[in-house]
Amino acid sequence: xxxxxxxxxxxxxxxxxxxxxxxxxxxxxxxxxxxxxxxxxxxxxxxxxxxxxxxxxxxxxxxxxxxxxxxxxxxxxxxxxxxxxxxxxxxxxxxxxxxxxxxxxxxxxxxxxxxxxxxxxxxxxxxxxxxxxxxxxxxxxxxxxxxxxxxxxxxxxxxxxxxxxxxxxxxxxxxxxxxxxxxxxxxxxxxxxxxxxxxxxxxxxxxxxxxxxxxxxxxxxxxxxxxxxxxxxxxxxxxxxxxxxxxxxxxxxxxxxxxxxxxxxxxxxxxxxxxxxxxxxxxxxxxxxxxxxxxxxxxxxxxxxxxxxxxxxxxxxxxxxxxxxxxxxxxxxxxxxxxxxxxxxxxxxxxxxxxxxxxxxxxxxxxxxxxxxxxxxxxxxxxxxxxxxxxxxxxxxxxxxxxxxxxxxxxxxxxxxxxxxxxxxxxxxxxxxxxxxxxxxxxxxxxxxxxxxxxxxxxxxxxxxxxxxxxx
Numbered sequence: 001x002x003x004x005x006x007x008x009x010x011x012x013x014x015x016x017x018x019x020x021x022x023x024x025x026x027x028x029x030x031x032x033x034x035x036x037x038x039x040x041x042x043x044x045x046x047x048x049x050x051x052x053x054x055x056x057x058x059x060x061x062x063x064x065x066x067x068x069x070x071x072x073x074x075x076x077x078x079x080x081x082x083x084x085x086x087x088x089x090x091x092x093x094x095x096x097x098x099x100x101x102x103x104x105x106x107x108x109x110x111x112x113x114x115x116x117x118x119x120x121x122x123x124x125x126x127x128x129x130x131x132x133x134x135x136x137x138x139x140x141x142x143x144x145x146x147x148x149x150x151x152x153x154x155x156x157x158x159x160x161x162x163x164x165x166x167x168x169x170x171x172x173x174x175x176x177x178x179x180x181x182x183x184x185x186x187x188x189x190x191x192x193x194x195x196x197x198x199x200x201x202x203x204x205x206x207x208x209x210x211x212x213x214x215x216x217x218x219x220x221x222x223x224x225x226x227x228x229x230x231x232x233x234x235x236x237x238x239x240x241x242x243x244x245x246x247x248x249x250x251x252x253x254x255x256x257x258x259x260x261x262x263x264x265x266x267x268x269x270x271x272x273x274x275x276x277x278x279x280x281x282x283x284x285x286x287x288x289x290x291x292x293x294x295x296x297x298x299x300x301x302x303x304x305x306x307x308x309x310x311x312x313x314x315x316x317x318x319x320x321x322x323x324x325x326x327x328x329x330x331x332x333x334x335x336x337x338x339x340x341x342x343x344x345x346x347x348x349x350x351x352x353x354x355x356x357x358x359x360x361x362x363x364x365x366x367x368x369x370x371x372x373x374x375x376x377x378x379x380x381x382x383x384x385x386x387x388x389x390x391x392x393x394x395x396x397x398x399x400x401x402x403x404x405x406x407x408x409x410x411x412x413x414x415x416x417x418x419x420x421x422x423x424x425x426x427x428x429x430x431x432x433x434x435x436x437x438x439x440x441x442x443x444x445x446x447x448x449x450x451x452x453x454x455x456x457x458x459x460x461x462x463x464x465x466x467x468x469x470x471x472x
Contacts, residue, residue: 005125006030006048010037010071011055011087016110020053020117027118028125037071044078051124053108055087056095065095069102076103081135083128085120087112153189154337155330159322163190170317171197176269178254178314179292180300181321183447184371184472187292188252190319194290195248203247208240211253211450212460218261219277223268229278241274241285248288254314255293255300256450259307266310289314294447324366324373331362334370338377339389348381353389360391367443368472375471395471435470438463442472 005028009020017033024031028050034043037058052075056068068086075082086099086107096107105124108117153160170177171194179187188207195205213221220230224239241249257265268274269289273282291314293300300306324331335353343350353361366372376394384393438456445451453463 003027003029005050005121005128007032007051007053007121007125008043008047008049009033009053010040011035011053012058013055016055016087023114023117024121027122037067040071040074041078044075044082048079050083050128051121052082052084053087053121054084054104056099057089065099068095068099072099072102072104081128081131083124083131085124153186153193154334155327156333157327157330159327160330163319163321166317166319167193167197170194170319172199174199174288175316176289176291176314177317177319178311179290179319179321180297181292181294182323182369183294183442183449184369185321185323186370187321188250190321191248191250191290191292195250195288198248198288200247200288204244205248205250206240206244207250207252209252211256215258215261219264222265223274224276224279224283226276226278229276233278237276239274239276241268241287242283244287245285246287248290251289251291253293253450254291255295255306256448259305262307262310266307266313269310269313296446324369328362331366331373332358334373335361335377338374339381342378342381346381351381351384351386351388354391356391357389357393360396361394364394364396367439367447368467372467372472375468379471434466438466438470439472442467 003026007024007028007030009017009024009031011017011020011033012035014035017035021031021033032043032047032049034040037054054068054071054075056065058067065088072084072086075084082103084104086096086104088096088107088109093107093109096104096109099107105127106120108120153164167190177191177194179190181187191207192205195201208222219225220233220237220239222239222241224242225233225237227233227236251265268285271282272286273284275282295306297318297320300311301308324334332353335358339351339353342348361373361376368375376396379395380389380393384390386393438452441452441455445455449460449463453460456463458466
């Protein structure tokens with residue numbers, strides 16, 4: 001078995017140092033000993049230890065523990081994540097308790113029991129590893145938050161001003177929020193802004209696509225599982241609720257959950273506990289829930305589609321994000337923002353929108369909303385050749401329901417009978433047909449990706465790739 005963990009023993013008794021090193025060396029990767037605690041600052045500035053075994057008293061006749069308190073304090077200043085185990089004389093429990101209040105993790109008494117010392121330090125090494133992982137996760141989360149800082153909510157329309165006002169009022173509370181809006185309107189940006197302005201902003205923001213979780217893995221993904229609880233459970237796994245504990249959990253596409261899975265979610269929100277698959281006891285959680293769906297308020301209030309008691313739990317605050325076609329005044333500002341972003345990304349000279357280009361993108365319906373506009377801008381920056389963007393650089397198609405666009409029909413046999421599919425008049429290009437079919441399916445299902453993908457016979461990921469290809 002591989003030995004893991006580095007141990008530092010600090011004691012002025014040479015016999016303790018020798019005995020400790022002999023005892024611990026077979027169990028840990030490295031064991032360092034020092035007699036003089038004054039060496040600690042320099043040593044800790046150059047090295048990191050998984051656990052530090054620190055004596056409470058140095059020098060003959062010392063028993064107050066003051067030196068131990070001093071050096072414990074110095075260690076925690078240098079390394080706040082340090083795991084320190086105090087060495088106390090027999091009967092020094094009260095002193096050890098005070099040390100633990102100052103940040104020590106545990107204590108061992110002289111004369112010590114070898115098995116207890118090994119077990120205590122093994123637990124300390126695991127604790128240090130957990131603290132490191134938590135610190136790394138926090139740093140990664142902060143980096144992601146900073147990277148997404150460029151993806152702010154853009155626009156100055158009255159609708160967006162109202163949304164910003166609601167965010168400012170709701171964010172500092174721990175109230176659950178549900179965000180309504182079509183796909184591509186920026187619901188996740190609203191959720192991230194709520195997190196950024198909340199009291200949990202320093203903790204994790206975890207996003208879960210509820211539409212992408214299969215029913216068979218629902219419990220394991222959200223609530224976790226214990227090793228051996230089912231065939232592929234080869235180790236313990238923390239679920240999304242536990243992983244987000246202390247922070248914000250964003251449940252995207254909540255409207256895609258079947259009713260029986262909604263019941264499980266409701267139970268968790270009511271009890272504020274999850275029970276991992278295979279576990280005997282529930283685990284407390286502390287998360288703020290932000291949910292999002294492309295269902296309309298009317299559809300959400302349909303009891304055959306969504307549990308009303310779950311909706312009551314989720315929509316303490318309800319924020320509606322309007323589609324881009326309802327706020328055309330924001331289009332120019334959004335377009336200029338992404339022109340700057342992608343010109344910088346692809347190292348292209350900055351271009352402006354010509355009058356006809358600006359008119360074209362303002363008049364376009366943008367069925368894919370801001371996401372589609374962003375993709376159109378990115379594609380135009382890569383492919384355009386002029387000194388400024390023209391309307392043609394955005395390849396904006398007229399809407400398939402426009403007069404005269406659809407004339408031909410194709411009859412095909414399906415498992416349920418014969419269906420007629422309308423084709424673009426005079427244009428049987430395969431990519432053009434794929435573009436039309438995808439757009440129609442998305443419109444038919446109100447841009448519900450899961451439902452559109454199922455009708456088209458595609459996976460969600462495959463549909464997203466095609467949407468990006470065609471600028472939806």
